[in-house]
Amino acid sequence: MVWWKYYLVYVAWLAFECVFVFLFIIETKNKTLEETAALFDGDDSLASIAKRAEERAYTEERGSSVCMPFGEKLSTSTTSKTVNSEEILDRGADVRSEKPDPLPYWMACLSPTCHKYPAEQIMGLRRLQRLRKIRHAVTMYVCCDDDEHGTGLINNGSDAEDSDPNPIMPIPLHLAVCLFPAVTALDYQGPMELLGFLAPENPELTRKPAHSIIADYLSHTMDPVAPISGPRVMPTGTYDGVEMQYDIILLPGGAYARPSAVPELVEFIKRQAPTLKFILSVCTGSWILSGTGVLDGKKATSNKSVFKNLQEATKDLPITWVPKARWVVDDDARLWTSSGVTAGQDMASAFLEHLIGKEDAEVIRNIVELSVKEAGDDEFAEHYGLVTSASKS
Structure with missing residues (x-):
């Protein structure tokens, strides 16, 4: 019955080997980190x-x-x-x-x-x-x-653990898509077809642009939102319920896109506006914005079929409405407004160029096969009598 003595010796030797290997790994790792940190020396400038x-x-x-x-x-x-x-x-x-x-x-x-x-x-x-x-x-x-x-x-160091083929991480931007009953689906879905390419897990881009976009769909309740046409949309949060500060809001238009018709949305924008990086509105979404104070002292545009009614409703507000414009970006590039419905994609394309650069925006446009119009290419301003043929250029 001497075998157990040899067994104990073997276990002790094995434990010694494990401790030795562990200490060697720790020492090597500490030395590596000290050498690496010496390059930074607590200063990452x-x-x-x-x-x-x-x-x-x-x-x-x-x-x-x-x-x-x-x-x-x-x-x-x-x-x-x-x-x-x-x-x-x-x-x-x-x-x-x-x-x-x-x-x-x-x-x-x-x-x-x-x-x-x-x-x-x-x-x-x-x-x-x-x-x-x-x-x-x-x-x-x-x-x-x-x-x-x-x-x-x-x-140029080799043998990196967890090697990342693209170590430059995009800067995330949180976007709120603002919904309400009888919203125009293409007003928000058109821009989101482009902006959605910046979702963190989007598989269609081979390289990550400078920014990623994380989108929430908000409404006044958690009930499904019925647009004018198209499927109902399930919100991810409510205007009164969200506490986070967003970087971008996307405000579509719709049948009842008036400040008085969506009071919860108006208050939400007022709370968010002071520290928003970008405000995007499509079609009559700018009519809602007019009731928040965001457009005061700014230039903006809207759907040309209701343009005269909008001007009349906001005549006492310090807003410069641009009649002939596919989309308008204010001087500080923070406020973006578009004409009716399909103009939202033209605006979103220009916004993408501003956000991630022309080259990456062009890649996205080519994937969706989108031909865009420039800011001043607005044939509907003349159609609705907002400009004359002599002055349209």
Whole structure:
């Protein structure tokens, strides 16, 4: 009965091995995080990261491109220049890697206009907690080219855990689609066919734009909303029940789109308006807006079939109604109003360009095969006698 002694020895040896491996992993991870954090040193500003990257970068020529440390002189047959941290922050930057390593875990673009994403939207530089996912210390490279592209910072570290093919996370915007009885379905669904492409889990875009949109459908009750035509819509919340602050509201028109007909909606807009980033209205949705004070001192448009009635109803309000306009955006690009029904998609297309850029907006338009009209392309203003043929241009 000596076998149990050997069994205890084996268990003790196995426990020792587990403890040793565990301590080794912890020590390696701590060392990695210390090396990585040293690059940031508690300061996530691009200027500070760029300066500390001098100690991490190295020089390696690749034809006309060179990966080089900050401040060193670049000499090729056609180029002789010095690149320093301040210059990099001023120049356009193109994020790319000249080394045959796997795709970087995160990348940083120093220009506010290049690589499709503004610099302040690069989440990797700000989320220090994500550093724990990197197995190896970050290596920063400065890539300079002889072409019109500038310089950039990239992480060329390989073997990243949970590798993300697109580490630049879109900035979420919360949108409230405002519904009411006898709403015009195309007023909201037309724009949402475009804006819906920015939903976080939309599978139709191969790359994520700068923003994502999370939409709620609100009404005065939780009962299904019956539009003028089309299926009933189940709200996700009520005007009095939601407590969150939205970034965008989309206000469609409809048969009873008047301030007096939807008091809960009017009060909801008044509460939300001071800190809304964008306000979008389609068709007679602008008539509802006129009762909230949002349009005071602003220019706007609406459905041309009721335009004269709208002008008369709001004649005592300081609103500049634009008779000939497919859609109107106010000077601060915060307030967007469109003409009747189908004009909502034209406005939404222009809003998408403003929000995520022309290139990504064009991708979405091509997917839905949408031909849009420009802001001044309004044939219905003359049809309803709002402008004469001589003055329509």
